Structures are given as C-alpha cells and as structure tokens.
Amino acid sequence: MTKVANNTIIAETVAEARVMAGSKSFWVVLLGASLLIGLTGPFGTFDALAMPERTIYWLFVVTTTFWLGYLLSFAVATYAEGYDISPVISIGIGAAAASPLLAAWLAGLHVVVFATPFWTDALHLLPYVAVITVAVAAGTEALAIREIGPASHATPTSKPAWLDQLPAHLGRDLILLHAQDHYVRAQTELGETLIRIRFQDAVDDLGDYGVRLHRSWWVARDAIKAYRYRNGAPIVVLQNGLELPVGRTYRRAVRQALG
Numbered sequence: 355m356t357k358v359a360n361n362t363i364i365a366e367t368v369a370e371a372r373v374m375a376g377s378k379s380f381w382v383v384l385l386g387a388s389l390l391i392g393l394t395g396p397f398g399t400f401d402a403l404a405m406p407e408r409t410i411y412w413l414f415v416v417t418t419t420f421w422l423g424y425l426l427s428f429a430v431a432t433y434a435e436g437y438d439i440s441p442v443i444s445i446g447i448g449a450a451a452a453s454p455l456l457a458a459w460l461a462g463l464h465v466v467v468f469a470t471p472f473w474t475d476a477l478h479l480l481p482y483v484a485v486i487t488v489a490v491a492a493g494t495e496a497l498a499i500r501e502i503g504p505a506s507h508a509t510p511t512s513k514p515a516w517l518d519q520l521p522a523h524l525g526r527d528l529i530l531l532h533a534q535d536h537y538v539r540a541q542t543e544l545g546e547t548l549i550r551i552r553f554q555d556a557v558d559d560l561g562d563y564g565v566r567l568h569r570s571w572w573v574a575r576d577a578i579k580a581y582r583y584r585n586g587a588p589i590v591v592l593q594n595g596l597e598l599p600v601g602r603t604y605r606r607a608v609r610q611a612l613g
Contacts, residue, residue, distance in 0.1 A: 363436075366599060367429045371421075373569050384420065388413040402468065411467065419456050419483075420490070427452040427491050432602045436583050441495070441606065449491045453484040495603065514559035519549040528563075529577045529592065531556055533570035543594075565611045568601040581612055 374380050392409035394400070399408050431448030435441060460483065461476035517526050524542045532539040533553035540549050557564075557572050564574040567590060580591040581600075588600040590608070600608050 363429050363432050366432060366602065367425055369569075369599075370428060370601065371425060374424075384417060385413070388416040391416060415460065415463070419459065422459060423449075423452045423456050423487050423490065424494065426455060427487065428602070431491070435602060435605065436588070445491050445495055446488065449488040450484070452491075453480060453487050456487060457483045514556070516549060516551050516556065516559070519547075519551075521547055528560070528574055529594070530574065530596075530598070531564075531572040565608055567604055567608055568599050571598050573598060575611070578612065581608070 389409060389412075392405070392412040395403070395408050399411065403411055427445070427448035429448075430451040431441075431444040434444035434447045439447070457476045457480040460479050461470070461472050464470045464475050465472050513526060517528075520526060520540060520542070524540075524544045524547060527542050529541045529543060531553065532541075534548070536550065537548045538551055538553050538556050539546055553570065553572075557566050560572070562575075564572050565578070566572045573590065573592065577592045577594070578590050579593045582589060582591065584597070588602075588605055588608075589597045590600060591597050
C-alpha cells in the first residue's frame, strides 16, 4: 500500500460527492423534492409552465443547483476549516461563495426558458438562493454528523471474533482498516488482507482502540504520528509513513480523539 492520494480539497470533495451519489435514499429525497416543487410551481412557474414542463424544469433546476452548490460550498468550507475557522462559520462561507454562482446559473437558465433580463433576474434571485443554500448546507452537515454519531470511548474487553479471519502470519495488531465494497482491507505491521465484514461493524467492535478518519478509513491510535494539512486538506501521518485523508465531517472527532 502506498501513500494515499486523496489529500487535496478537490479529491476530498469528489470523494464525498461519490458517496452521496451512491446513496439511494439521497436520490429518493432529491427526486421527491423536485416533484413536490414541480407540483406547487413556486416563483411564477405554476402559471408560466404546464405541469409536465414544470415538473421537468424543477427536476433539472433542483438537481443541477444542488450539485453545483454542494460541490462548491463543500470545497470552500473545507478550505476555510484548514485555517482553523470554526465549522459553523466555514459552512456559512461556503454557502456565501456558492450563492452568486447559483443565482447566475439560474438567471442564465431563465434567459433561455423565460427570456428574462439576466442581471435583473440574478439580483432578484440572489437573496432567495443565499437563504436556501445556507439551509441546505447546514442540513447536509447535520445529517453527516448524525450519521457519524458520537465518538466511542469504550475499549473492547476482548478482541472481536472477526479478527480470526486474519491469516496467522499477520498477527492481530491492526494498524488500519480500509472499506472496499463489501470487504474491509485490514493491515498490520506484517502485511494486509481482505476480510468480509461491514466496515461500520468492524469500527464499532474496535471501540476506542482506534479512530475513524473518513467514510472508508479507520486507524489505530498508536499508529498515528502526526495530524497536519497538505494542499489545504487534513491528513494523518502514520508511524510507517502512510498518509491518510481526514474527511471534513470527521475532523472534530479526530482532533478530540487525538487530544
């Protein structure tokens, strides 16, 4: 295993977006919201468009504005937190940075669909877009934190039974775990192997023995040498020289765990 490449803001943003895009519940909520807005027809679209066109219009608007806003606000918030700006303020900065782009995108779309003047429409939309962007960014962050849950402080009294899947020559002193589809790549000082277990279950079983850094990375506390930033994104450096990414929503928990 070589040094991890996911140590830039762009890489972290793309990684988080890929996880979200792979969630069925996310798409159900997004499509449901699009259909609901399409039926109600806000901002004059109820009178301007027939229901089929209105539904398609809002499906396109909700999907494109969400992804544009999410990618930009997440990247900017990640960059801001790299300068020790609090998460709450960082989220606000990210949303503020995304809002003008989203307002311009919608105004450009309205020029094509409704033949409205660009700058007048963009300035009119900006306050609404800013409020919605802040709300969506805060909601997305809250859901991510809820998914992570509180950091465990329980030390297991015995080693989990699934460690018996490790070949004898690798020992049982784990350094890190890496989620890979339906498997987990487990590494010790003597080598690595794939074991079949749900990543979250493995992390829960290990309790306070280690720290979860990312949606797909866990590392033993004793294996961590340093916590630092590289290219604007946080990483932990292990005793063996490996560098692992720290997901933005995990930063606070990791810092608390490492003191």
